[in-house]
Amino acid sequence: MKKVYMLLICSWLIMACKKQVPIHFPEEASRPVLSLLMEKDSILVARLTRSARAVFANKFPQITDATIQLYEDGQFRENLTMFEKYEYVFYKSTVKVKAGSTYRLVAKIPGYGDLEGSDYIPAPVNVGELSVNPIPGSKGHQSGEIKARISVQIHDKGGERNYYRIRIYIPYYYKDPDGTLYTEKYPTSFTTGNPQDTWFDAKQRDQFFIEDALFDGGSPRFNLVIDRWNKVNEAIVEVTALTADSYKYLYSTAMAEEKNDDPLSEKVVVFNNIKNGYGIVGGMLQQLYSVKP
Structure with a gap:
C-alpha cells in the first residue's frame, strides 16, 4: 500500500511540473504571391493570390483589389486588366512581349508593400537535327508496348550560360462534322538514353531540363526514349529557351512535385524571385517541331 501511495504522489508531482509552452507559427496566409511566365509574342497573363494551404485543386485565396503595372525596358507601358475565367482571377496585358526585352511587374496591393518581379525573353534555341526511330526488338514498360528513340540536337551559343527544356507530344488529328481539321497534342513521358544526364534515372518524366555548363x-x-502502344508516325518536339530564373523555378517545381511527398527524399524549396512576396516572373521562348520517321 505504501508503494502505491508513493507512486500516486510522484505522478501528481510530474503532472504539476508540466508547463504549457505556446508555439507561434508564422502567418504565411498574409504573404501575396505573384505568378507569371512570359512567352514571346504573347500577352501577359498573371495570377495574384495569397499563400495558404490550397482548399482544393490549387484554389488559393485570390487578390482582386490590386493594381499591376507593366514596364518594358524600364518604361511604363500600362496597367494590367483583371478578368475572371472558370472562377479564377487573372490580370492581363494588351502588350505582347518581345524577344530580348525585359519586363517588370509592380503589384500594388492595399495593406501590403509593393510586389516586384522582372525577367526577359531569351533568344530562340538554335536547334539542329531531329529524328524519331523505332527501336527494333524493344519492349516497353508494359506488355505490348514498343519503344521509339527521339533524337534532339542543340547548337549552343558559347561564352554565355544557356538553359533549356525539352518536352514531347504525340499529335492526333480529327475533323468536326463540317470537315474542319483540328489537331490535339498530348504530352508523353520518356526516359533518356544518355548516361550523363543525371536528372533522369529509371523513372519516366514528361520534361527534360538541361543547362550548358x-x-x-x-x-x-539528346536521345529520349518513349513507350507507345502503337507505331509512332509523328512526334512534336518542343524545345524551350529559358532564362536563369524561369529555369530555376520550373526545375525546382518539377523536383518538388516529385520529391516532397516522398518521406525518404530531401524537401525541395521552389525558387522565388519576387520582392516582398512569393512567386515568379520568368521568361521563355518555345519552339515546336513536327518529326516523322
Missing part, C-alpha cells in the same frame, strides 16, 4: 558552345544530342 558541360557543353558550352557545343552541339550535344
